[in-house]
Each structure stands twice: as structure tokens, then as C-alpha cells.
Amino acid sequence: MGRIVSAIVSGVVAFTCAAHPLSAQDRGVTIGMTNWAENIAVANLWKILLAERNYQVELKSVDRVLAFSGLARGDIDLGLETWLPKTDKDVMDRFGKSIEVHDSWYKGTRQGFVVPSYVGIDSIRELSERRAEFPAAGEEAAIVGIDPGSSLMQMAEKVLDTYDLDMKLVNSSETGMMSALARAYRNRTPIVVTLWSPHWAFAEYDLKYLQDTEDDFGGSDDIHFMSRAGFGEDHPEALRWLNAWDMSDDELGSLMLTIERAGDAEAGASKWLAENRPLVDGWFGGGEAAAP
Incomplete structure (x- = not known):
């Protein structure tokens, strides 16, 4: 949910490496990306991180409801943003039984x-x-x-x-x-x-x-990531990495602002990653090597 960057290109980034014998199809991941600043930011960041580890990653632009229905149908592998327990309760009531909700990566919306x-x-x-x-x-x-x-x-x-x-x-x-x-x-x-x-x-x-004395805006949520049913069985290491993902308000804010100033989501995410590699390495077991 900025001035949305002028060009958001959905595409596939592929790398091959002898250390990963799985086929390209076996390592393909589709991420549903909504047109919100924080979602664009983290989708492009994870596109880069998974591609570094020999995954083929496609970013598929979707609206809010399609982000959930696509996961429920299995058309999308990952959705990186659901606000729970309050804000997204309505769509989770509709689609949640067919979606796997995983750990929160941002607390206190x-x-x-x-x-x-x-x-x-x-x-x-x-x-x-x-x-x-x-x-x-x-x-x-x-x-x-x-x-x-x-x-x-x-x-x-x-x-x-x-x-x-x-x-x-x-x-x-x-x-x-x-x-x-x-x-x-x-x-x-x-x-x-x-x-x-x-x-x-x-x-x-x-x-x-502005202070909301009646609390109609619902107080605070945490942001979780989601997957289609069976994603963890197909990609256990990717699920492990994502469950270790955690960002503070300052960290996520700096990622979004870097992207906004870059004017290009993937270029901005790459710049932020270069400046914050030690933080990100912690999500991969303290510095697990990316694929060459």
C-alpha cells in the first residue's frame, strides 16, 4: 500500500549453476505484487534474493483481491503482504482456508x-x-x-x-x-x-x-507473508528463508525511500541491498552464499 515508480517490469530472472541440479521449472516462483509502495519494495527485493539463489522469479501485478484469490487457486506461489488480524480479515474469511499464512516480517502497522x-x-x-x-x-x-x-x-x-x-x-x-x-x-x-x-x-x-478516539481505523496489525498450499513442500529452503525475514520500520522505510528516489523498483532494491547486505545475510543463516 509513494509516487509509484514509473516502470514496474514483471519478468523472469534466471540463473544457472551446477551446484543446483533442479530444473528451471522446479525452481520457478511467481510472486503476486500489489501496487502499493511497501509491496513493490519487498517483492522486488525478494525477486533479487531468490534469483541470486538460482530461482526463476516472476512478479505478477495483481489487485488486492486477486493477490488472495490467485494464491487460493494456486496461480500465484507467494504473496508477501497480508495485514492481520484486523485489516485483511474480510479477504481472509473468503480465501484463507486455501492459503497458508506464515510468519510476520513487520510488526506494528x-x-x-x-x-x-x-x-x-x-x-x-x-x-x-x-x-x-x-x-x-x-x-x-x-x-x-x-x-x-x-x-x-x-x-x-x-x-x-x-x-x-x-x-x-x-x-x-x-x-x-x-x-x-x-x-x-x-x-x-x-x-x-x-x-x-x-x-x-x-x-x-x-x-x-490525527488521533482517532473511536479507534475506527482498527489499531495495529502485523504483516505476514502467504503462500499457496504446498509451497513449503515444493520449496522448503525458500520457505525457511522467508520465515527468517524480519524488517524494522526504519529498515523498510529506507528500502522504500531508496526505491522512490531511484525511480525504478528493481534498481532501487539492488542499491538498498548493496548497502544492507549484512542485515539480509542474517535471513539466510548468517551469510549463506548466493549462487554465482
Whole structure:
């Protein structure tokens, strides 16, 4: 869930090595990648890491629901992001019986209404009182959102009702929302956006969440990775590596920001990896050698 990099190329990266006698088909892995900054970041990182270890990796761009349904059907091998136990409960209720959910790799997510720190309010109730100060997208009073089918936007609609907040929730995209935030921040004008942590925006800008006294945004989740049924039996070493994967807010934030500044997901992930190899080596048993 930044200004999404201008080019996200789904492809297959193949390496051959005599030390790995399995066929290319046996070592093929398809990762379902949603169009969110953190998902793009970690999908491209794992594409590189698995390819280094002689896997053929395809990144398949999918929307939120297809990320889950594709795993349930077995069309996708891995999905690297589900927020549990709250945010993704609806899709897990639909598809979870056919999906294997594995260890969490990021703990303590957050989502809600966010404003630049120079804006002089701290809560959603204050926003209700000063709504006229936040025009956006041609509306007199508006909150700039993301994709209308996302869990965050569904929660945001509930928040408008709970707080009797007479503001327009503008459907956009992560790209559109971040462009609006960048313009407002540059001009130091008030803006409210729907944002979440982890996100590179918090490393780039000085932002704050508006206090949600009614807890309609659902509190904190952990991010887990998922696989199709049987993936662990087919690729036990890959599953072991992924279960050892863990990232802090600073680590993931720096990965996303490096990608954002690079303007290319795979190039940015490669740059971050070169600068953080000791951290990543720990996921592979403290420095397991990659395939040449």
C-alpha cells in the first residue's frame, strides 16, 4: 500500500549453476505484487534474493483481491503482504482456508488520516471543526484517498460517519494521493490524506496521524507473508528463508525511500541491498552464499 515508480517490469530472472541440479521449472516462483509502495519494495527485493539463489522469479501485478484469490487457486506461489488480524480479515474469511499464512516480517502497522506536522490540529474531532481549511481536488472540504476498494478507504468511510464529518473522501490512487501531498507540503498548505505505516512518506516528510478516539481505523496489525498450499513442500529452503525475514520500520522505510528516489523498483532494491547486505545475510543463516 509513494509516487509509484514509473516502470514496474514483471519478468523472469534466471540463473544457472551446477551446484543446483533442479530444473528451471522446479525452481520457478511467481510472486503476486500489489501496487502499493511497501509491496513493490519487498517483492522486488525478494525477486533479487531468490534469483541470486538460482530461482526463476516472476512478479505478477495483481489487485488486492486477486493477490488472495490467485494464491487460493494456486496461480500465484507467494504473496508477501497480508495485514492481520484486523485489516485483511474480510479477504481472509473468503480465501484463507486455501492459503497458508506464515510468519510476520513487520510488526506494528498503523493507518488513518494524516496531515503535515505544520497543520495545527491533532485529532479527527478537530478536523470536523475546521473542515473548511482543507479543500482538495476541486472540493470545498476533502480528504485525499487511495483506491476505492482498499480496506483503508472502507475504514475511512466509516470514520466519516462516526465523527459526522462533512467532508468529501476523494477516490484516487497512491500515486495521485502522494502527488497531492507533495504539492501541499511544498506550498505549506493544509491537506488530509489516507496513509499507513509502513510507508516511505514518513521518511521523506514530517507528518502526523490525527488521533482517532473511536479507534475506527482498527489499531495495529502485523504483516505476514502467504503462500499457496504446498509451497513449503515444493520449496522448503525458500520457505525457511522467508520465515527468517524480519524488517524494522526504519529498515523498510529506507528500502522504500531508496526505491522512490531511484525511480525504478528493481534498481532501487539492488542499491538498498548493496548497502544492507549484512542485515539480509542474517535471513539466510548468517551469510549463506548466493549462487554465482
